Amino acid sequence: MPTNLAIDDRLIEEAQKLGRHRTKKEAVTAALDEYINHRKQQKILSLFNSIDYDKNYDYKRERRAKRQ
Secondary structure, eight states: OOOOOOOOHHHHHHHHHHHTOSSHHHHHHHHHHHHHHHHHHHHHHTTTTSSOOOTTOOHHHHHHHHHO
């Protein structure tokens, strides 16, 4: 789907240089991928200290029990 965007040329050029991207499209695609991944990581980080866990849980014992 072709899209026309008015993006600051200075930003595109810098992104191309830093990422060693050959085209503007590669630079924008990489930037969007990084943006999406960062937002997903932020979402995961918000879960820290909000999930209860059992301090006595022994994953090795559970693994042995599954084999038997």
